[in-house]
Amino acid sequence: MCPSRGVLEHVTSRWGVLVLVGLQEGTLRFSELRRRVAGVSEKMLSQTLQALEDDGFVLREVYAVVPPRVDYTLTSLGSEVAAQVEALTDWIEENIDRVAQARRARPERARAPR
């Protein structure tokens, strides 16, 4: 179908958003990124990074040292998309109070079964 759907879903995925924003400020190692993205498991971080790497948004650099070291950096393409994502997350953080105020408890449309 539409090829941009897949890319969009990688970028807007739960962890994709946070990884892109996390790398926005600069290169990070795997463990640093994991600490910065609160709540992500190793597996999901790894999967998310592979998807973003495959899309050309993230550069993965492996160093042959002991202990192993892997750096993750946004590509120029990644920086551009991350800027868009960050604009969104920044808007939410700046306006979270307005949202909290607008959010009303929805009148119950269904009652719990008895």
Add this chain to the structure above:
Amino acid sequence: MCPSRGVLEHVTSRWGVLVLVGLQEGTLRFSELRRRVAGVSEKMLSQTLQALEDDGFVLREVYAVVPPRVDYTLTSLGSEVAAQVEALTDWIEENIDRVAQARRARPERARAPR
């Protein structure tokens, strides 16, 4: 934890993104929105709209007519967040060719089993 996480996930959810962008151009009825958001089921559209309504991004107007009619419109808050989302989706559509080009020629890390 962080209250903005929930809002972020509603907004960046698979259908949330497409609904916000779809409503950006103006008010739509349920069935119109369903046609516009390709591939969404009634159930998911309904759930997505409820989440966005609860967050104060979407206004739901019910008309007491036959046949029934329900209009969905972005609130001012919704318009603002939709603008951020649309900036992201527009970037992807405009740059999908660059992404597609960056994607190719990724070195295989694992070989298919023989």
Add this chain to the structure above:
DNA sequence: CGGTATCCGCAACGATACTG
């Protein structure tokens, strides 16, 4: 340290039927 492999529970999702 930086992963991949495997298992598996559970929530999300789609399809269908039904209702106001």
Add this chain to the structure above:
DNA sequence: CAGTATCGTTGCGGATACCG
């Protein structure tokens, strides 16, 4: 037309174990 209810399936995502 605009949903809700129910059900069966799927695949996300966490936990664990193990490898380079």
